[in-house]
Amino acid sequence: MISVCLVWGWKKSSEMPNSWFQFKKFIVHQNRTAMKVGTDSVLLGSWCSLKNVARIMDVGTGTGIIAMMAAQRSKASIDALEIDEEAFRQAEENVRQSIFADRISVHFVLFPMRYIS
Numbered sequence: 001m002i003s004v005c006l007v008w009g010w011k012k013s014s015e016m017p018n019s020w021f022q023f024k025k026f027i028v029h030q031n032r033t034a035m036k037v038g039t040d041s042v043l044l045g046s047w048c049s050l051k052n053v054a055r056i057m058d059v060g061t062g063t064g065i066i067a068m069m070a071a072q073r074s075k076a077s078i079d080a081l082e083i084d085e086e087a088f089r090q091a092e093e094n095v096r097q098s099i100f101a102d103r104i105s106v107h108f109v110l111f112p113m114r115y116i117s
Contacts, residue, residue: 021065025072026098028063032090035062045069050076057081064091064106071100078104083111 019031030036045066050056053076058067061080071078080095082088088108095104 023069023072026068026094026100028065028068028094029090030063033063033087034084035087037063037065041065042069045073050074055079061091061106062087064094064104067091067104067106068095068098068100071098071103076103080104080106081109082106083109 019029021028021030021037028037041062042065046069048070050070050073053074056067056070056074056076056078058064058070058078058080061067061082064080067078067080070076078100080091082091085108088106092106095101095106098104
């Protein structure tokens with residue numbers, strides 16, 4: 001079982017929450033991504049089955065939260081893919097500053113527009 005400790009800081013009552021989200025073993029900065037840390041990503045990262053998993057692909061990694069939660073819960077090598085350049089940079093920074101940097105590779109993937117309808 002994994003223990004998740006969440007810290008969400010507030011500046012002033014009239015302002016948005018801080019641009020970071022802290023877990024027990026890592027911090028997720030989210031000031032450059034459209035999709036912020038939310039209940040869905042925390043639950044998915046906590047509940048997905050990772051028993052005997054050697055490789056993981058996180059498609060649409062955003063901040064990199066699910067990739068880092070998976071790294072915290074497994075020994076797997078993880079490829080995190082992102083099509084938004086700013087989100088990619090944010091995820092890359094988050095992973096680089098984490099203790100899981102040796103097992104997570106963040107990739108910027110250009111998605112051809114002809115596949116988008």
